Amino acid sequence: MVGKEVERLLLKVQKPGRYVGGELNSVIKDKRKVDLRFAFCFPDTYEVGMSHLGMKILYSLFNSVEYIWCERVFAPWVDMEEEMIKHGIPLYALESGDPISDFDFIGFTLQYELSYTNMLNMLKLGGVPVKSADRTELKNIVVAGGPCACNPEPVADFIDLFFIGEGEEVDLEVMELFRKCRAEGKSKAEFLRLSANIEGVYVPSLYDVEYNEDGTIKSFVPKDGAPAVIRKRLMKKMDESFYPDNFVVPLVEIVHDRAVQEIFRGCIRGCRFCQAGFIYRPVREKSPDTINSQCRALCQNTGYDEVSLSSLSSSDYSRIVPLLEKLTSWTGEEKVSISLPSLRVDGFTDEIMNKIKTVRKSGLTFAPEAGSQRMRDVINKNVRQDELMNTCATAFAGGWTTVKLYFMIGLPTETMDDVADIANLGQAVVDTYYRTPNRAKGKSVRVTVSASSFVPKPFTPFQWEPQDTIPVLHEKQQHIKDSITSKKIQFNYHDADTSYLEAVFARGDRRLCKAMELACERGFHFDGWNDCFSLEKWLEIFDECGIDPAFYANRRRSFDEILPWDHIDYGVTKSFLKKECERAYNSQTTPHCRLKCSGCGAAKYGEGVCFEKRENLV
Numbered sequence: 298m299v300g301k302e303v304e305r306l307l308l309k310v311q312k313p314g315r316y317v318g319g320e321l322n323s324v325i326k327d328k329r330k331v332d333l334r335f336a337f338c339f340p341d342t343y344e345v346g347m348s349h350l351g352m353k354i355l356y357s358l359f360n361s362v363e364y365i366w367c368e369r370v371f372a373p374w375v376d377m378e379e380e381m382i383k384h385g386i387p388l389y390a391l392e393s394g395d396p397i398s399d400f401d402f403i404g405f406t407l408q409y410e411l412s413y414t415n416m417l418n419m420l421k422l423g424g425v426p427v428k429s430a431d432r433t434e435l436k437n438i439v440v441a442g443g444p445c446a447c448n449p450e451p452v453a454d455f456i457d458l459f460f461i462g463e464g465e466e467v468d469l470e471v472m473e474l475f476r477k478c479r480a481e482g483k484s485k486a487e488f489l490r491l492s493a494n495i496e497g498v499y500v501p502s503l504y505d506v507e508y509n510e511d512g513t514i515k516s517f518v519p520k521d522g523a524p525a526v527i528r529k530r531l532m533k534k535m536d537e538s539f540y541p542d543n544f545v546v547p548l549v550e551i552v553h554d555r556a557v558q559e560i561f562r563g564c565i566r567g568c569r570f571c572q573a574g575f576i577y578r579p580v581r582e583k584s585p586d587t588i589n590s591q592c593r594a595l596c597q598n599t600g601y602d603e604v605s606l607s608s609l610s611s612s613d614y615s616r617i618v619p620l621l622e623k624l625t626s627w628t629g630e631e632k633v634s635i636s637l638p639s640l641r642v643d644g645f646t647d648e649i650m651n652k653i654k655t656v657r658k659s660g661l662t663f664a665p666e667a668g669s670q671r672m673r674d675v676i677n678k679n680v681r682q683d684e685l686m687n688t689c690a691t692a693f694a695g696g697w698t699t700v701k702l703y704f705m706i707g708l709p710t711e712t713m714d715d716v717a718d719i720a721n722l723g724q725a726v727v728d729t730y731y732r733t734p735n736r737a738k739g740k741s742v743r744v745t746v747s748a749s750s751f752v753p754k755p756f757t758p759f760q761w762e763p764q765d766t767i768p769v770l771h772e773k774q775q776h777i778k779d780s781i782t783s784k785k786i787q788f789n790y791h792d793a794d795t796s797y798l799e800a801v802f803a804r805g806d807r808r809l810c811k812a813m814e815l816a817c818e819r820g821f822h823f824d825g826w827n828d829c830f831s832l833e834k835w836l837e838i839f840d841e842c843g844i845d846p847a848f849y850a851n852r853r854r855s856f857d858e859i860l861p862w863d864h865i866d867y868g869v870t871k872s873f874l875k876k877e878c879e880r881a882y883n884s885q886t887t888p889h890c891r892l893k894c895s896g897c898g899a900a901k902y903g904e905g906v907c908f909e910k911r912e913n914l915v
């Protein structure tokens with residue numbers, strides 16, 4: 298629990314509930330009786346971090362081990378940070394109130410490239426040296442995992458070791474090794490060398506990088522016996538994998554304030570811009586019985602009256618109707634509502650609608666991603682306009698009146714006609730509403746069209762593509778605005794400046810670390826938040842460091858270039874990604890895993906959809 302000094306500061310900041318801990322189901326252990334303390338740091342605010350499923354799973358899992366005490370740490374918002382600095386209070390963990398410098402492990406989950414500065418700022422606020430080389434003892438081991446760890450290079454100088462892939466097993470193996478090393482009096486360097494031999498562990502200091510004159514990578518050489526390729530870890534049997542039976546229940550409202558039930562990992566689809574769709578392959582499902590019993594336990598232990606069935610594409614769960622039948626056998630009576638986020642346009646059937654509409658009617662969200670069919674074929678979003686209109690008509694007849702549509706601009710091969718078709722698709726949804734005879738009486742329709750800017754990501758077929766420059770993205774945003782004529786359509790778009798920085802870091806190499814270090818010295822934080830972000834200041838830093846950000850964001854890579862993440866293996870092969878990129882340029886779609894296996898490489902894990910009998914599943 299926090300001390301008196303912190304309590305005094307709380308009167309001066311917004312939302313003090315973010316900083317006090319003591320929530321229902323938070324875990325308190327006796328620090329004298331545990332062997333290893335882990336500070337689980339989420340590099341964003343309490344509200345964002347507390348909504349994150351991975352953190353909930355690992356927090357419970359680590360604390361289920363008797364000798365580990367895992368605590369939560371979030372980035373203090375600007376007002377609290379100022380007060381903490383003014384009063385000399387180091388960043389602390391919520392459960393014990395102890396500074397993060399007291400912990401054996403300081404772990405970050407990297408969900409978003411623009412949270413990198415928060416990560417460094419949190420170390421700085423905790424009085425922990427930000428560079429790995431400056432932390433020489435066997436304590437304060439800084440580890441990181443999560444999707445951004447798939448290209449660890451832009452933060453390679455700061456992190457002692459990365460967890461590649463799913464963390465449930467590898468994290469515990471590393472902690473066990475740490476315990477052993479400490480008992481045997483080994484040094485940090487020895488511990489890191491031994492860790493590098495655990496599958497799924499990447500220790501960046503054990504690799505030397507050389508560059509060509511044109512700035513591309515010449516070689517990536519492991520040393521001290523580190524593996525040349527780091528293979529991701531993956532949970533094979535989802536029914537047997539750890540899942541918490543309770544969550545910490547927040548004291549202040551968080552972004553997703555509900556029980557969350559993971560129903561499967563991975564995605565069968567292969568949308569060509571989507572990193573998650575490739576790095577979490579292959580799809581592995583939990584059984585309806587497991588999901589049902591885990592949902593019940595969660596609702597009972599947390600008091601939540603809403604449970605969200607989470608995955609990358611919930612309607613692709615192969616037994617969705619039997620699952621909803623099981624769940625609705627008790628949720629109606631207990632006034633628990635079920636939400637199905639990430640529904641695909643073609644997954645919203647009458648049957649599913651009838652099951653979820655029994656309790657709550659929230660707005661519908663679909664992600665066609667592109668306005669024209671040609672563009673949807675390029676990105677392998679196998680959704681047709683008539684499917685979207687049929688789905689919307691089904692929903693409108695069922696009483697829904699609001700639809701949110703998510704799109705992306707700046708996709709490879711995109712023309713201004715494709716961009717205008719985003720507005721046209723929004724209009725077609727409005728027209729469908731007024732053509733639906735049994736729509737809600739006396740209500741009008743509201744369609745929100747949101748456009749984000751495409752950011753090419755590692756381990757996708759578009760990993761070689763340039764990002765559109767900022768002026769081109771602005772032109773495309775304006776073109777959508779000009780093409781919308783109906784007042785029923787609201788248009789939102791994502792700031793192109795932040796997408797640009799995201800593109801720099803997403804495909805950056807370790808030469809970016811010096812820019813990151815300078816940004817940390819200058820107090821950069823919350824880059825993902827408009828109130829704190831300044832591209833101008835970042836450009837000054839790049840300039841001072843002799844870095845050309847366009848080299849990373851706007852340059853087309855050749856297929857034979859060594860990419861900064863080529864030594865990391867997520868199962869999906871580079872040759873498959875290249876083939877998919879070529880198919881994109883020919884507007885050729887690729888069937889999803891349940892229709893036909895396209896041989897992406899992920900079958901080598903020996904589990905999941907790759908081994909299902911296809912005739913029973915489609």
Ligand code: SF4
Nearest residue numbers: 890894895897900907
């Ligand atoms: S190996 Fe085939 S079935 Fe398995 S994930 Fe890849 S494409 Fe899908």
